[in-house]
Amino acid sequence: MKNLGSTCYMNSMLQCMFSVPELVQIISSSNPSKEDILLGNNLPINDLKLLFSNLQKKIKKYEEPTDFAKNLKVDVSIQQDAQEFYQLLLDYLESTLRTSPVKGSAEKLTNLFTGKLIYRTKCQNCKATSDVSGEYNQISLTVDKDENNAFLEYFEDEKIEGYVCEKCNDTTVASRSTLLTSCPPVLTVHLMRFVFDKSSLSRTKVCSEVEVLRELDLHRYNSNVNARYELFSVINHIGSTAHSGHYVSYVKHDSTWWKFDDTEVSREEPNERSTNCAYMLFYRKVEGLNNSNLVAKVEKQTEEEREKELKRIQQEKENRKLIKSILSPDYSPSCWINADWLRRWLLKESNLGKINNEVLYCEHKKLTTNIYLLKRIRGEAWKKLVEQYGGGPEFVDEKSFCTKCIEKNVKQLKLQFEFKSSKKEIEDKIHDTYMGYHFYGQKKYYILASWFEEWKKCESPEQLKKLKGNFTDHIRCEHGNLTTNSELLKAVPLEVYNYFKAHFPHKFVEMSTDDQSCKSCKELEENLKDIKYRQDQTRREQKHNLSTVNRFQYGVRVFYLLSKKWYEQWKAWVEQDSDTEPIKIDNSDLFCKHHKCNFILSEQLDKQPSQRKFVIIEDYTWNKFSKYYEHVEGKIEVFIHKQKSTLTIDEYDIIPESCATCASEAEISEKKAASLFQQKPLRVKNEISWSREEKEIICSYTNTVGDLKLKIFEKLDIPPVEQKLVYEDEAKNEVHLKDIHKTLQEYGVTTYGIVYIQRGNEAEPEMEPMITQKTEKAFEGSLLNTSLRDSKKPTPPPPKSWTCSSCTFENEDMKATVCFVCETSRKK
Incomplete structure (x- = not known):
C-alpha cells in the first residue's frame, strides 16, 4: 500500500487484518444502512470493503488507501500508534456494523477477536473467592527476553494488601488472578514497548530483545482453557524512540512469510529468535498442532459446513427463481394487488393474513389511481396467492380503474402544466431583458425584487395565493418618488408587467425607467455620506x-x-x-x-x-x-x-x-471585588523561560490550583508537573500554591497580585491523570474519536413534495393541507 505521508502504521495494520479471511468476509458482506444511503454518507467501511476487494483481485502493483483515510478523517501527516489504531478501528467497525442491514455482522466481528475472562480475588484468611467477569480483545505483555516468561508474568497471581473480605469482614491479604474462560479464533498479543518515563515525563521505547513464540499453548499458563495458536502475522516498529520510526508487517500465506513495507513486498521471515522490533503479534487458533486426527476432524467439519452452505445457496436460488416467475413482466392476463401486503410477503413476514385489496377502492368504489398503493402481477400469481392466503376483491387489467378519477387527474395536471408553462415564459422574457435580447432600448417597469424572488419559488396556483404583499410595494420613497435603493428594484418589460397586473389586481404603483429617483433622498444620502466621511476623518485624526x-x-x-x-x-x-x-x-x-x-x-x-x-x-x-x-x-x-x-x-x-x-x-x-473575581485576567509570569514572559490567564476565585495549572498548560504549554506556582501580593509577600485541590480564594489570590511559574523539583502524582487527559490527542478530529463518532447524526433532508393518498398527485406545496387536484385531506 502507498504511504500517504506518515501512514505506515495504517498500511501495516490493514495488511495484517486482510490476512484474516473471516474479517474480510464480514467487511465484504456489509451494506450501508438506509439512513446512510439517504444522507449520502461516505462510510469508511465501504472504502475498506473496496480496498480489500482490490487486494484480492491484485489489479495494481499497490493500492492507495486515500479514500479510506479521507473519509475516516485521519490526519495522514501525523505518525500514530499502530496498537491504538487497531483498537479504535475495531471499535469503529463494530459500531458501524450494528447499523448495517446485514444482521449479526457486529456480533461476528466481536466473536472473532474477543474472548472472556474472570478476575478472581481470593482471601488468604477464609479462602473465600469473588469473581468479576470481563472481556478482552488483546493481551498486553511487558517486554521480556522471552515471550513465554511474559505470559507467565501476565497470569501470575497479584498480591493485594489491606483487602477487606466480604465474608469474614477481616482486613487481610488477598491474591488476585486472571482466568481465561474462552479464547477467540484470532488472538492479538501486544508487547508494551512504549511506556511513560516519570524521570523525563515523556513516552519512551523499551528496546529490549524478545524471543517470539511461533506456536502458543495457553493451557500452559491457564488451566481453564485448552487453546492452541500459531503465529500468522507480526507488526514491527523500527526505531529507537516512541515519537518516530517506521512500521512494517510480516504475514504468513500458506507456508510462506511475506514482508510488507508500504509499496515494497518481499519474501522474508520475521526474526522470532531475538528481535527488538516486534510490537504486535497475531495468532490463529488451531485444534491441536501436529495432530493428524484433529486436523482431519477439522477438515471434515469444514467440508460439512461447505456442503451445508452450498445447499442453502441452492435453495435461495430456487426461491428467487420462483419469485421471479410469479412477478414476470409478462402481465397477460394481469391483476392488481395491495403493494404493502406484497412487500411484507416478499420479506417473509409472519401473520400476513388475507390479501386486503379493499384499501385500493377510490371514493367511487373503483380501483384507485394511486400507483403507490398497488402493484401489477400476473393473473397466475394472483390465483396462487389467493389459494394460499385468501382475500380480495379482484381487480383485473386496466378496466378496473376509475374513469372519473382519471378525468379529474388529467384536468388538474393540465392546469398545473399551463401554470408552469406561463411561469417559464415570464422568466424567459425577464432573462432576455437582462441579457439584452429583443427588449433593448424599450421602456421597462419596476417591480419589487424580493417579491419577484418569492414569486419564482411558487410551483402551484395555491402557493401564489399565499404570496405576501404586492409586486410594487416599497418602490416609492416617503416623498412619493422612485426609491434610490436600486437593490429593491427589478426592471421588467411591459408584457411581463401587464401579466402581473392581470394576475394580481391589487392596489399597485406604476414606476418605469423614465421616472427619476427622488432628489430629496439623494441629497439626504449624500449628507449622510459626508457626515460619515467627516466622522472617520475625526477618528483617524484623534487616534493619531x-x-x-x-x-x-x-x-x-x-x-x-x-x-x-x-x-x-x-x-x-x-x-x-x-x-x-x-x-x-x-x-x-x-x-x-x-x-x-x-x-x-x-x-x-x-x-x-x-x-x-x-x-x-x-x-x-x-x-x-x-x-x-x-x-x-x-x-x-x-x-x-x-x-x-x-x-x-x-x-x-x-x-x-x-x-x-x-x-x-x-x-x-x-x-x-479583586478577591471575588469572576472570569477576570490574572497576571502570570513565566520564570522557566529565558524571556520571562508575562501573560494573563482568565480565571475565577473558585478555580482550584489544579485548574490554574491546566489553564497555564493550555496557554504556555508547560506541563503541570513542571509548574511550581508562587503567588506574590501587593505587599511583596509570597505564598506557595502547593495543594492542587485548594481554591485561589483559600490562598488569598487576587487580581492585584502576580503568580510566578518556577520549575518544580518533583512532579505531583495527583496531576498525572490530568496530564494524560490533556495531552492525549491521538486521532483527534477523526471518526475513530468516540465522542465525534457518537455525536448526533445529521437529519435527512426534508421532502420537497407529498403524494396524495387518493389521486396520487405529487403536491409540491409542503404546507398545503389538501390535495391541489382532488382536494382530499392530507394524511399525517
Whole structure:
C-alpha cells in the first residue's frame, strides 16, 4: 500500500487484518444502512470493503488507501500508534456494523477477536473467592527476553494488601488472578514497548530483545482453557524512540512469510529468535498442532459446513427463481394487488393474513389511481396467492380503474402544466431583458425584487395565493418618488408587467425607467455620506494625535488624569467598535460626594496600569483632548515637584485634593471585588523561560490550583508537573500554591497580585491523570474519536413534495393541507 505521508502504521495494520479471511468476509458482506444511503454518507467501511476487494483481485502493483483515510478523517501527516489504531478501528467497525442491514455482522466481528475472562480475588484468611467477569480483545505483555516468561508474568497471581473480605469482614491479604474462560479464533498479543518515563515525563521505547513464540499453548499458563495458536502475522516498529520510526508487517500465506513495507513486498521471515522490533503479534487458533486426527476432524467439519452452505445457496436460488416467475413482466392476463401486503410477503413476514385489496377502492368504489398503493402481477400469481392466503376483491387489467378519477387527474395536471408553462415564459422574457435580447432600448417597469424572488419559488396556483404583499410595494420613497435603493428594484418589460397586473389586481404603483429617483433622498444620502466621511476623518485624526497615555515624560511638570471608563468608551469609538461619539470628557467617576478625588494617587501608581482607575496624559495631549471636547466634567491636574525617573514621581500636588475617607472606602470595596473575581485576567509570569514572559490567564476565585495549572498548560504549554506556582501580593509577600485541590480564594489570590511559574523539583502524582487527559490527542478530529463518532447524526433532508393518498398527485406545496387536484385531506 502507498504511504500517504506518515501512514505506515495504517498500511501495516490493514495488511495484517486482510490476512484474516473471516474479517474480510464480514467487511465484504456489509451494506450501508438506509439512513446512510439517504444522507449520502461516505462510510469508511465501504472504502475498506473496496480496498480489500482490490487486494484480492491484485489489479495494481499497490493500492492507495486515500479514500479510506479521507473519509475516516485521519490526519495522514501525523505518525500514530499502530496498537491504538487497531483498537479504535475495531471499535469503529463494530459500531458501524450494528447499523448495517446485514444482521449479526457486529456480533461476528466481536466473536472473532474477543474472548472472556474472570478476575478472581481470593482471601488468604477464609479462602473465600469473588469473581468479576470481563472481556478482552488483546493481551498486553511487558517486554521480556522471552515471550513465554511474559505470559507467565501476565497470569501470575497479584498480591493485594489491606483487602477487606466480604465474608469474614477481616482486613487481610488477598491474591488476585486472571482466568481465561474462552479464547477467540484470532488472538492479538501486544508487547508494551512504549511506556511513560516519570524521570523525563515523556513516552519512551523499551528496546529490549524478545524471543517470539511461533506456536502458543495457553493451557500452559491457564488451566481453564485448552487453546492452541500459531503465529500468522507480526507488526514491527523500527526505531529507537516512541515519537518516530517506521512500521512494517510480516504475514504468513500458506507456508510462506511475506514482508510488507508500504509499496515494497518481499519474501522474508520475521526474526522470532531475538528481535527488538516486534510490537504486535497475531495468532490463529488451531485444534491441536501436529495432530493428524484433529486436523482431519477439522477438515471434515469444514467440508460439512461447505456442503451445508452450498445447499442453502441452492435453495435461495430456487426461491428467487420462483419469485421471479410469479412477478414476470409478462402481465397477460394481469391483476392488481395491495403493494404493502406484497412487500411484507416478499420479506417473509409472519401473520400476513388475507390479501386486503379493499384499501385500493377510490371514493367511487373503483380501483384507485394511486400507483403507490398497488402493484401489477400476473393473473397466475394472483390465483396462487389467493389459494394460499385468501382475500380480495379482484381487480383485473386496466378496466378496473376509475374513469372519473382519471378525468379529474388529467384536468388538474393540465392546469398545473399551463401554470408552469406561463411561469417559464415570464422568466424567459425577464432573462432576455437582462441579457439584452429583443427588449433593448424599450421602456421597462419596476417591480419589487424580493417579491419577484418569492414569486419564482411558487410551483402551484395555491402557493401564489399565499404570496405576501404586492409586486410594487416599497418602490416609492416617503416623498412619493422612485426609491434610490436600486437593490429593491427589478426592471421588467411591459408584457411581463401587464401579466402581473392581470394576475394580481391589487392596489399597485406604476414606476418605469423614465421616472427619476427622488432628489430629496439623494441629497439626504449624500449628507449622510459626508457626515460619515467627516466622522472617520475625526477618528483617524484623534487616534493619531492622542495615542500617548500612562507615561511620565521626564522633565514634564504637569500631567492630567482621565477616567479609565471614559477613556475606554472613547477608544471604542476611535477604533470603530462603537458608533457613539463622546460629547464631553467625563471624569465624574473619579470624584466622591465631597467633590474631591476618591483615590490616593501614590497607591494607584503602585498598581499595574490595567488595574488603575484612570489613565495619565501629558499637558500636550490634554490640550488636544480639550480642543476636540471643550466641555470637561471634572478636571484633575497633577503638579510634579520631584521626579527620579520616567516611571515614578516622588513629590506632587493634585488638584482637587484626595478625600482620604472616601478613598479608603473605595479601596476596601475594590480589594473585595479583586478577591471575588469572576472570569477576570490574572497576571502570570513565566520564570522557566529565558524571556520571562508575562501573560494573563482568565480565571475565577473558585478555580482550584489544579485548574490554574491546566489553564497555564493550555496557554504556555508547560506541563503541570513542571509548574511550581508562587503567588506574590501587593505587599511583596509570597505564598506557595502547593495543594492542587485548594481554591485561589483559600490562598488569598487576587487580581492585584502576580503568580510566578518556577520549575518544580518533583512532579505531583495527583496531576498525572490530568496530564494524560490533556495531552492525549491521538486521532483527534477523526471518526475513530468516540465522542465525534457518537455525536448526533445529521437529519435527512426534508421532502420537497407529498403524494396524495387518493389521486396520487405529487403536491409540491409542503404546507398545503389538501390535495391541489382532488382536494382530499392530507394524511399525517
